[in-house]
Amino acid sequence: MSDSKDYLEVNRQTWNEKTKSHVGSDFYDQKNFLAGKSSLNQIELDLLGDVKGMSILHLQCHFGQDSISLSRMGAHVTGIDFSDTAIAEAEKFAKQVGADTRFVCCDVYSLPQMLTGNFDFVFTSYGTIGWLPDIDKWAGVVAHYLKPGGSFIMAEFHPVVWMFDNDFKEIQYRYFNDQPILETETGTYAEKDAPIRTKTITWNHALGEVCTALNNHGIALTQLREFDYSPYNIFPDSEEYEPGKFRMKKFGNKLPLIYALSGIKRD
Numbered sequence: 496m497s498d499s500k501d502y503l504e505v506n507r508q509t510w511n512e513k514t515k516s517h518v519g520s521d522f523y524d525q526k527n528f529l530a531g532k533s534s535l536n537q538i539e540l541d542l543l544g545d546v547k548g549m550s551i552l553h554l555q556c557h558f559g560q561d562s563i564s565l566s567r568m569g570a571h572v573t574g575i576d577f578s579d580t581a582i583a584e585a586e587k588f589a590k591q592v593g594a595d596t597r598f599v600c601c602d603v604y605s606l607p608q609m610l611t612g613n614f615d616f617v618f619t620s621y622g623t624i625g626w627l628p629d630i631d632k633w634a635g636v637v638a639h640y641l642k643p644g645g646s647f648i649m650a651e652f653h654p655v656v657w658m659f660d661n662d663f664k665e666i667q668y669r670y671f672n673d674q675p676i677l678e679t680e681t682g683t684y685a686e687k688d689a690p691i692r693t694k695t696i697t698w699n700h701a702l703g704e705v706c707t708a709l710n711n712h713g714i715a716l717t718q719l720r721e722f723d724y725s726p727y728n729i730f731p732d733s734e735e736y737e738p739g740k741f742r743m744k745k746f747g748n749k750l751p752l753i754y755a756l757s758g759i760k761r762d
């Protein structure tokens with residue numbers, strides 16, 4: 496198993512592998528996406544509101560579906576991700592659908608050395624901060640790119656979810672972030688039978704840790720919402736109890752699965 500000091504290289508390789516499976520997967524439904532379907536969920540759309548004409552920095556944009564969806568809503572979007580495979584696909588798809596979305600290949604922490612400017616919105620969603628060891632440093636990057644009065648919008652899997660083993664049989668990890676979680680995974684959430692085996696190095700970030708870091712970097716929280724469902728069918732033995740809302744059968748509505756927040760950069 497790798498040392499967590501190598502996390503950037505280990506995780507980058509993993510995401511390059513995952514991206515190859517994800518692009519053609521039913522999960523990402525690229526055919527309908529290219530035909531015009533938005534990849535954004537109501538949870539983040541409610542927090543984003545009207546983004547027409549707004550500049551948006553989208554952190555950890557994967558192969559660009561959400562970034563391009565935001566461009567289609569009339570925003571001027573820059574998507575960043577450290578996976579060169581994902582960024583190459585994102586650029587290809589933006590060109591294919593005629594979106595003016597800009598993409599930058601870079602890890603979150605190095606971005607200030609690579610990208611200048613500031614934005615009306617910074618956005619990140621679903622499966623992002625767990626790849627980053629230092630949430631205070633991340634919040635510093637978010638704040639760095641927000642205009643005074645600009646909004647940070649985030650939707651993320653709830654840290655309670657990451658306490659469980661992959662089958663959700665038992666609690667395996669602490670809620671609090673005190674050490675990296677090193678795992679080897681077969682397949683990927685978007686294609687469980689994908690013939691790939693990847694190593695991951697992740698961190699569980701408690702809600703308090705995230706909110707405190709944002710506040711310390713001058714981002715005042717305006718909303719914090721928790722949800723007892725996931726818009727993605729990625730957890731074992733789940734049911735779609737309402738269209739687009741998934742829960743594990745054995746837990747019903749007892750667990751928080753998602754949280755979403757918005758904050759405003761103080762002047």
Ligand SMILES: C[S@@+](CC[C@H](N)C(=O)[O-])C[C@H]1O[C@@H](n2cnc3c(N)ncnc32)[C@H](O)[C@@H]1O
Pocket residue numbers: 506510555556557558559560561575576577578581601602603604620621622623626627
């Ligand atoms: C789960 S995906 C983002 C989810 C997005 N909502 C989606 O499904 O399209 C996580 C993304 O984070 C990126 N990533 C992981 N660690 C990163 C880092 N240190 N810097 C930049 N991107 C990173 C990965 O390459 C991947 O594209």
